[in-house]
Amino acid sequence: MTLRIATTQPAGSADARENGRKARELMRHAAAADVRLIQFPEGFLSGYxxxxxxxxxxxxxxxxxxxxxxxxxxxxxxxxxxxxGSAHPLTPPHRPHNSLYVISDQGRLVDRYDKRFCSNTEITGFYSPGFAPVVFDVDGYRFGCAICVEVNFPQLFAEYEHLGVDCLLLSAWPVDRVFFLKAQAHAAINSYWLSLSVPAQSADLMSSAVIGPDGSHLASADAATELAVVTLDRGAPEFHMALDLARPWRAAAAQGDIYRSRRVEDPRSADRTCI
Incomplete structure (x- = not known):
C-alpha cells in the first residue's frame, strides 16, 4: 500500500485572495501527479x-x-x-490560533491543529495557544501535525510516534538553516516520514522537502513547480531497518521491560564509586 503526498513552497503574502488562488493552482498541479495529500506552509492562507x-x-x-x-x-x-496553514480567528478580543486546517478529500474540514508551543513574540503579541495533538488517516497512513518553532520540543515528536503516525507534517517559517537538521533528526529518531513545508521567502535557508523514516532527504521542492512529490511506501526495502526493526525496538526499549527483566543485584553495580 502506497500513498502519494506533496509539500509546497509558495510565496506567502498578506492577500488572502491571492494565497487562496495560489493554493488551488498548486493543488491542480499536484493532482496531475496523482497526489492524495498536499501540504502548505505556516500561516499561508491568512498571511503569517x-x-x-x-x-x-x-x-x-x-x-x-x-x-x-x-x-x-x-x-x-x-x-x-x-x-x-492559516491563522484561525477566535471571538474578539481573543487572539487567533496559528493553525493547520485539515480538509478531507470530500471537501470537509475534519480537524484543525492549533500550534501549542508558540514563540515568545507569537504568544505575547499575536496568537492564542492550542493544547492538543492532531492525527488523521488517509488510505491506511496516519499523519500528525506540527508548526515551526515546535521543532525545538522533541516531546511533541515523540508523542506523535506513540500515536502511531507514519508521517509528520511540519509547516513552518524558519529563520535558520539548522531547522532542517532538526527536522531530519526527528524523522530518524522516531522512524517516520517528515514532510516540511516552508514559504518561498525561506529559499535561501532551505527548500520544502520530504524526509524518510531513516532521516534521508528524499525530495526537495522544485523552484519551477513549487512542489516536492514523494510516494510513501512502508514496504520499501530501503526503509526496512527504520520501520520494521528500529521503530518497534525503540518502542520496546522505551517501555523498559527488556531492561527491568535483566536487572542484576550486585554490590559492584550498586557501588558507583568502586574500581
Missing part, C-alpha cells in the same frame, strides 16, 4: 504574523473564509486531502 501581518485588524477575514471554502470545494473535486 510578524512577516506579512502587523495587526490582525488588517486581515480580511471574510476573504480568508471564502478562500478556505474555495480550497475545500476543489479538494472534493480533485479527491485530495489538504493541510493548509
Amino acid at each position: 504574523a510578524k512577516e506579512q501581518i502587523a495587526d490582525w485588524s488588517d486581515v480580511d477575514w471574510t476573504a480568508v473564509r471564502d478562500e478556505l471554502r474555495g480550497v475545500a470545494e476543489l479538494a472534493a473535486e480533485l479527491g485530495m486531502w489538504v493541510v493548509l
Whole structure:
C-alpha cells in the first residue's frame, strides 16, 4: 500500500485572495501527479504574523473564509486531502490560533491543529495557544501535525510516534538553516516520514522537502513547480531497518521491560564509586 503526498513552497503574502488562488493552482498541479495529500506552509492562507501581518485588524477575514471554502470545494473535486496553514480567528478580543486546517478529500474540514508551543513574540503579541495533538488517516497512513518553532520540543515528536503516525507534517517559517537538521533528526529518531513545508521567502535557508523514516532527504521542492512529490511506501526495502526493526525496538526499549527483566543485584553495580 502506497500513498502519494506533496509539500509546497509558495510565496506567502498578506492577500488572502491571492494565497487562496495560489493554493488551488498548486493543488491542480499536484493532482496531475496523482497526489492524495498536499501540504502548505505556516500561516499561508491568512498571511503569517510578524512577516506579512502587523495587526490582525488588517486581515480580511471574510476573504480568508471564502478562500478556505474555495480550497475545500476543489479538494472534493480533485479527491485530495489538504493541510493548509492559516491563522484561525477566535471571538474578539481573543487572539487567533496559528493553525493547520485539515480538509478531507470530500471537501470537509475534519480537524484543525492549533500550534501549542508558540514563540515568545507569537504568544505575547499575536496568537492564542492550542493544547492538543492532531492525527488523521488517509488510505491506511496516519499523519500528525506540527508548526515551526515546535521543532525545538522533541516531546511533541515523540508523542506523535506513540500515536502511531507514519508521517509528520511540519509547516513552518524558519529563520535558520539548522531547522532542517532538526527536522531530519526527528524523522530518524522516531522512524517516520517528515514532510516540511516552508514559504518561498525561506529559499535561501532551505527548500520544502520530504524526509524518510531513516532521516534521508528524499525530495526537495522544485523552484519551477513549487512542489516536492514523494510516494510513501512502508514496504520499501530501503526503509526496512527504520520501520520494521528500529521503530518497534525503540518502542520496546522505551517501555523498559527488556531492561527491568535483566536487572542484576550486585554490590559492584550498586557501588558507583568502586574500581
